[in-house]
Amino acid sequence: MSRIKFLNTEIDNLSMSEAIEEIDKLVVNRKSSYVVTPNVDHIVKLEKDEEFKEVYKNADLILTDGMPLIWISKMKFTPIKEKVSGSDLFPRVCELAAKKSYSMFLLGAAEGVAAKAAENLKEKFSGLNIVGSYSPSYGFEKKEDEIEKIIKIINEVKPDILAIGLGAPKQEKFIYKYNKRLNVPVSLAIGASIDFEAGNIERAPKFMQKCGFEWFYRLCKQPKRMFKRYLIDDLKIIKIIFKY
Numbered sequence: 725m726s727r728i729k730f731l732n733t734e735i736d737n738l739s740m741s742e743a744i745e746e747i748d749k750l751v752v753n754r755k756s757s758y759v760v761t762p763n764v765d766h767i768v769k770l771e772k773d774e775e776f777k778e779v780y781k782n783a784d785l786i787l788t789d790g791m792p793l794i795w796i797s798k799m800k801f802t803p804i805k806e807k808v809s810g811s812d813l814f815p816r817v818c819e820l821a822a823k824k825s826y827s828m829f830l831l832g833a834a835e836g837v838a839a840k841a842a843e844n845l846k847e848k849f850s851g852l853n854i855v856g857s858y859s860p861s862y863g864f865e866k867k868e869d870e871i872e873k874i875i876k877i878i879n880e881v882k883p884d885i886l887a888i889g890l891g892a893p894k895q896e897k898f899i900y901k902y903n904k905r906l907n908v909p910v911s912l913a914i915g916a917s918i919d920f921e922a923g924n925i926e927r928a929p930k931f932m933q934k935c936g937f938e939w940f941y942r943l944c945k946q947p948k949r950m951f952k953r954y955l956i957d958d959l960k961i962i963k964i965i966f967k968y
Contacts, residue, residue: 747912939954
């Protein structure tokens with residue numbers, strides 16, 4: 725597999741179909757593995773967050789989420805093949821799971837949203853086996869009893885694939901910290917994908933996704949939530965491009 729150095733991390737330089745093949749292999753291997761999808765926000769966080777760096781160092785697959793990183797890779801003469809965002813990858817993984825009879829568990833989003841996403845996905849992908857869903861309470865990562873409850877619920881149903889949408893870097897750190905105890909062949913950090921699949925948040929039109937303006941659409945839809953991330957924090961990427 726072709727892993728390349730990119731800014732302050734490494735990237736598995738794969739197309740979407742190659743990424744699906746690799747995820748399939750990870751499920752078959754049955755070892756606890758996980759997938760992360762870096763975007764501009766992740767790259768900025770990786771500069772200072774030591775725990776996040778550890779998450780990335782131990783990830784089994786690192787796939788590029790976001791057109792700006794594709795543009796930067798071309799500018800740096802290390803072109804990345806394709807954008808493989810969590811939101812595009814997740815439906816493809818559901819398709820794989822339905823085809824190969826892999827079971828899935830959804831963890832994340834607000835109360836009831838993961839269950840709604842599970843319903844919609846089962847309608848969309850015939851034969852998809854979603855063995856459970858859970859929407860944790862706000863600040864659950866600091867509540868030991870709830871973490872134990874989540875681990876117990878997941879271990880009881882033994883999914884082949886765990887899809888986690890808790891926002892970054894919370895979701896990635898959760899996978900890294902409890903990966904071995906969860907004993908799931910593949911865990912995916914998928915951001916807002918559970919909300920998208922539930923119809924809770926509308927995703928940007930395809931043309932905006934393709935030309936790299938999905939962030940602008942989300943900023944217009946959720947200005948209070950996204951303003952600091954997109955217009956203050958993520959601009960630090962400029963300094964990082966020159967640093968590496």
